[in-house]
Amino acid sequence: xxxxxxxxxxxxxxxxxxxxxxxxxxxxxxxxxxxxxxxxxxxxxxxxxxxxxxxxxxxxxxxxxxxxxxxxxxxxxxxxxxxxxxxxxxxxxxxxxxxxxxxxxxxxxxxxxxxxxxxxxxxxxxxxxxxxxxxxxxxxxxxxxxxxxxxxxxxxxxxxxxxxxxxxxxxxxxxxxxxxxxxxxxxxxxxxxxxxxxxxxxxxxxxxxxxxxxxxxxxxxxxxxxxxxxxxxxxxxxxxxxxxxxxxxxxxxxxxxxxxxxxxxxxxxxxxxxx
Numbered sequence: 033x034x035x036x037x038x039x040x041x042x043x044x045x046x047x048x049x050x051x052x053x054x055x056x057x058x059x060x061x062x063x064x065x066x067x068x069x070x071x072x073x074x075x076x077x078x079x080x081x082x083x084x085x086x087x088x089x090x091x092x093x094x095x096x097x098x099x100x101x102x103x104x105x106x107x108x109x110x111x112x113x114x115x116x117x118x119x120x121x122x123x124x125x126x127x128x129x130x131x132x133x134x135x136x137x138x139x140x141x142x143x144x145x146x147x148x149x150x151x152x153x154x155x156x157x158x159x160x161x162x163x164x165x166x167x168x169x170x171x172x173x174x175x176x177x178x179x180x181x182x183x184x185x186x187x188x189x190x191x192x193x194x195x196x197x198x199x200x201x202x203x204x205x206x207x208x209x210x211x212x213x214x215x216x217x218x219x220x221x222x223x224x225x226x227x228x229x230x231x232x233x234x235x236x237x238x239x240x241x242x243x244x245x246x247x248x249x250x251x252x253x254x255x256x257x258x259x260x261x262x263x264x265x266x267x268x269x270x271x272x273x274x275x276x277x278x279x280x281x282x283x284x285x286x287x288x289x290x291x292x293x294x295x296x297x298x299x300x301x302x303x304x305x306x307x
Contacts, residue, residue: 123268
C-alpha cells in the first residue's frame with residue numbers, strides 16, 4: 033500500500049512513504065538544482081584530454097564551497113569524493129582518481145549539491161576531444177531516453193510510464209537499459225521514495241501526484257544490460273565491456289505536467305554542446 037504525505041510533516045528519513053512538496057519545496061529545489069546545473073556547465077570548459085577526474089572532483093568541491101553548498105556524496109556511506117566520474121564502460125559510481133582522461137573517452141559526471149538542506153542531483157555526459165560515431169550515437173540515444181522519460185511525467189500517470197518510454201526508445205535504437213540502478217525520490221533527502229525504474233510497463237508503478245520530486249537517470253549500454261560492481265564496492269561496469277552512458281535530471285510533478293529543476297542555464301545539457 034503506497035502512502036503519500038505532506039513533506040513538511042514527514043520525518044527526515046526514508047520511510048517508504050512518498051513526500052508531496054509545496055511551492056516552498058519547489059523553490060528550494062530550484063535553487064539547489066540550478067547550482068548543480070551551473071557547475072556542470074562550467075565543467076564543459078574543463079573536460080579535455082590530459083585532465084584527471086581527481087582534478088574535476090576538486091573543482092566540484094571548491095565550486096560548491098564557494099557557493100555555500102556541500103557535495104552530497106562526500107562521506108556518504110564511506111564514499112570519499114565530491115562526485116562520481118564514470119568513463120566509457122563504467123556504468124555509474126566511478127571514483128575520481130589520478131588517471132588522465134584520453135582523447136575519445138566519454139565520461140559521465142554526477143554531481144549533487146546540498147544547498148540550504150535541498151539536494152540538487154544531476155549528471156551529464158562529456159566527450160573528451162573527438163569521439164567515435166558509436167559513442168556519439170550512444171550519447172544522443174541516452175539523452176533522448178531521458179527526455180522521453182521526462183515527457184511521461186504528469187499527474188495521474190504511473191511511474192511505469194517513465195520506464196516504458198525509456199525502454200521502448202532505447203531498444204528501438206539497438207541499445208539496452210541497465211536494470212540494476214534506478215532513479216529515486218529526492219528533496220530534503222538524497223535518496224527517498226519512490227524508486228523510478230527505467231524500464232517496464234506504463235500501467236505499473238505508483239501514481240504520480242503534484243508535489244512529488246524525483247530523479248530520472250537512465251543508464252543505457254551499447255551492448256547487453258548486465259553490470260557488475262568492482263571490488264571497491266562502488267564502481268559498476270558493463271559485463272561485456274561495452275560503452276555505457278547516463279543523463280540525469282531532477283524533476284517535480286506539477287498540476288499539469290512536470291518541472292525540470294536541473295536544466296542547463298547555458299543550454300549545455302544536450303549531446304554535442306558540452307565540448
